[in-house]
Amino acid sequence: MGTNAKQFIESVLIFGDQLLPHHPLLDPAQNRERSVVLIESFSRIRSLRYHKQKVGLVLSAMRHYAEALRAAGWTVDYREADSFTDGLRAHVKEFQPRRLLMLEAAEWRARQSQYALSRKLNVEIILSPNTHFLCEQRLSEEKAKETSGKKLILENFYRAMRKQFGVLLEKDGSPVGGAWNFDAENRKPYKGKPVPRAPINFSPDAITQAVLEKVERECPDNIGSTTGFSLAVTREQALQVLDDFITHRLPNFGAYEDAMSAREPVLFHSLLSPLLNIGLLEPLEVIRRAEAAYHDGTAPLNSVEGFIRQILGWREYVYWRYHQMMPSFQEMNHWQAERPLPAFFWTGETEMNCLRHVITRVLETGYSHHIERLMVLCNFALLAGIQPRAVNEWFLDSYIDAYDWVVTPNVIGMGLCADGGVVGTKPYIASAAYINKMSDYCGGCQYDAKQRTGEAACPFNALYWNFLLRFEKQLRANPRMGPNVLGLKHLDEAERKRVQQQAQRFLEKLA
Ligand SMILES: Cc1cc2nc3c(=O)[nH]c(=O)nc-3n(C[C@H](O)[C@H](O)[C@H](O)COP(=O)(O)OP(=O)(O)OC[C@H]3O[C@@H](n4cnc5c(N)ncnc54)[C@H](O)[C@@H]3O)c2cc1C
Numbered sequence: 001m002g003t004n005a006k007q008f009i010e011s012v013l014i015f016g017d018q019l020l021p022h023h024p025l026l027d028p029a030q031n032r033e034r035s036v037v038l039i040e041s042f043s044r045i046r047s048l049r050y051h052k053q054k055v056g057l058v059l060s061a062m063r064h065y066a067e068a069l070r071a072a073g074w075t076v077d078y079r080e081a082d083s084f085t086d087g088l089r090a091h092v093k094e095f096q097p098r099r100l101l102m103l104e105a106a107e108w109r110a111r112q113s114q115y116a117l118s119r120k121l122n123v124e125i126i127l128s129p130n131t132h133f134l135c136e137q138r139l140s141e142e143k144a145k146e147t148s149g150k151k152l153i154l155e156n157f158y159r160a161m162r163k164q165f166g167v168l169l170e171k172d173g174s175p176v177g178g179a180w181n182f183d184a185e186n187r188k189p190y191k192g193k194p195v196p197r198a199p200i201n202f203s204p205d206a207i208t209q210a211v212l213e214k215v216e217r218e219c220p221d222n223i224g225s226t227t228g229f230s231l232a233v234t235r236e237q238a239l240q241v242l243d244d245f246i247t248h249r250l251p252n253f254g255a256y257e258d259a260m261s262a263r264e265p266v267l268f269h270s271l272l273s274p275l276l277n278i279g280l281l282e283p284l285e286v287i288r289r290a291e292a293a294y295h296d297g298t299a300p301l302n303s304v305e306g307f308i309r310q311i312l313g314w315r316e317y318v319y320w321r322y323h324q325m326m327p328s329f330q331e332m333n334h335w336q337a338e339r340p341l342p343a344f345f346w347t348g349e350t351e352m353n354c355l356r357h358v359i360t361r362v363l364e365t366g367y368s369h370h371i372e373r374l375m376v377l378c379n380f381a382l383l384a385g386i387q388p389r390a391v392n393e394w395f396l397d398s399y400i401d402a403y404d405w406v407v408t409p410n411v412i413g414m415g416l417c418a419d420g421g422v423v424g425t426k427p428y429i430a431s432a433a434y435i436n437k438m439s440d441y442c443g444g445c446q447y448d449a450k451q452r453t454g455e456a457a458c459p460f461n462a463l464y465w466n467f468l469l470r471f472e473k474q475l476r477a478n479p480r481m482g483p484n485v486l487g488l489k490h491l492d493e494a495e496r497k498r499v500q501q502q503a504q505r506f507l508e509k510l511a
């Protein structure tokens with residue numbers, strides 16, 4: 001670093017979630033006039049409680065990315081600084097670039113601070129569209145439609161993306177298999193067979209070990225532990241994780257997409273989100289690999305379409321929504337839920353078996369799959385009236401794939417419906433009957449999933465019916481909630497009272 005610093009006309013700043021294999025600002029023909037800067041800053045990491053495995057993943061991936069760029073002939077200024085601005089200021093002072101180039105940040109706050117950098121550092125800043133998201137091109141088009149009063153729902157967004165990128169389409173533009181969606185085939189509970197292949201692990205190399213030691217030293221009070229860290233941290237390893245999923249788990253992904261199991265926490269999920277979210281994998285390459293598996297006959301359509309919908313549909317849709325709804329998104333509280341987050345979210349110590357399993361696993365590993373996030377954790381938080389902001393922060397701190405752009409729409413929007421039904425079209429709520437059908441948690445629980453009231457009754461039941469009673473009028477107005485609200489007609493006055501009292505007793509004890 002340093003000796004020939006002034007020969008560079010421009011510097012490319014790369015954030016830790018932009019470690020793209022095909023970074024649009026890194027044209028090899030320009031590596032004599034552009035240097036690259038990456039900044040490792042702990043001030044923000046310390047101010048939050050991010051899972052230690054996540055911090056380890058991002059920093060190790062950044063250091064490996066810097067090494068790979070150096071090997072490819074780039075001059076890389078990798079700075080360890082207390083604050084991000086301090087690091088960047090030091091870079092500008094030493095390298096004196098005429099311009100600082102960067103991709104727009106995925107997170108709203110980071111993007112706002114990018115706009116202010118020019119003034120702070122007294123250097124010209126050039127922001128380019130973030131190519132890590134495929135929907136960037138759709139932003140203005142869809143926004144214009146919404147402004148004219150047409151509400152965009154996931155399904156329409158997803159179909160438009162399939163058409164735009166030519167994914168799973170026949171020659172005439174119709175969807176392969178005659179339908180856009182195969183959800184009806186994707187709701188099997190898991191009964192122990194087929195046995196999923198265990199995810200692949202990577203032993204930490206010297207770079208990763210140094211990072212993990214630093215994480216334990218710099219943020220000892222963050223969530224989790226770095227012990228047993230085995231995540232992919234390089235592009236090559238990320239591609240191995242992708243291969244492993246496409247070959248061994250994708251074929252059964254669809255059928256068991258909604259299943260939950262205490263014995264098999266990953267089941268047939270991909271574990272790709274931590275890698276996708278920092279750029280080691282790009283969404284379109286993942287989508288093309290899955291599509292190819294269908295065309296090669298190695299994975300069925302219900303699995304391939306279901307998986308592609310998560311990435312080309314949901315992932316892009318939540319990003320798009322987030323940028324439309326920030327900055328007020330995080331303050332939304334449609335159900336006026338004011339209960340603090342129960343302490344067991346930080347320890348896992350609760351008698352409710354499903355919550356205990358999922359929370360303990362998240363605190364240990366930083367992972368649980370989608371249905372556990374939605375139908376166990378958020379379902380509970382919504383029915384129990386827990387403050388959306390507190391739930392959002394817990395998710396942001398606890399998961400290894402957590403970033404504001406993906407957590408906020410999924411928690412405030414989809415999980416808690418605190419946005420009044422913008423991200424999702426209905427609140428995702430369920431009683432114990434759903435958890436009992438889709439998981440093996442209830443068998444090992446001290447509560448009885450089938451009872452609504454009484455000492456042994458599962459709290460999810462009273463909370464569910466209590467929620468329907470409390471918000472009956474609003475829910476009745478939502479066509480997708482019809483069947484839930486109709487169920488109320490089976491509850492006579494006395495039962496309604498018992499349910500409400502049971503819920504009240506449970507909530508009073510919740511601390
Ligand atoms: C309350 C809640 C919180 C969530 N928090 C996060 C988060 O912090 N980070 C995160 O990446 N995802 C989050 N999700 C979405 C989803 O649960 C995870 O992406 C998924 O569980 C990651 O595991 P996987 O890679 O094994 O996913 P798979 O089930 O294998 O799905 C494949 C990929 O699809 C994408 N995907 C699927 N669903 C969504 C979705 N709703 N939004 C965005 N991407 C999606 C992910 O990139 C994922 O890797 C959240 C969902 C809910 C309901």
Ligand code: SF4
Pocket residue numbers: 351352353354355432435436441442443445446447448449458459460
């Ligand atoms: S009985 Fe209720 S609390 Fe226990 S595992 Fe089932 S749903 Fe969860």
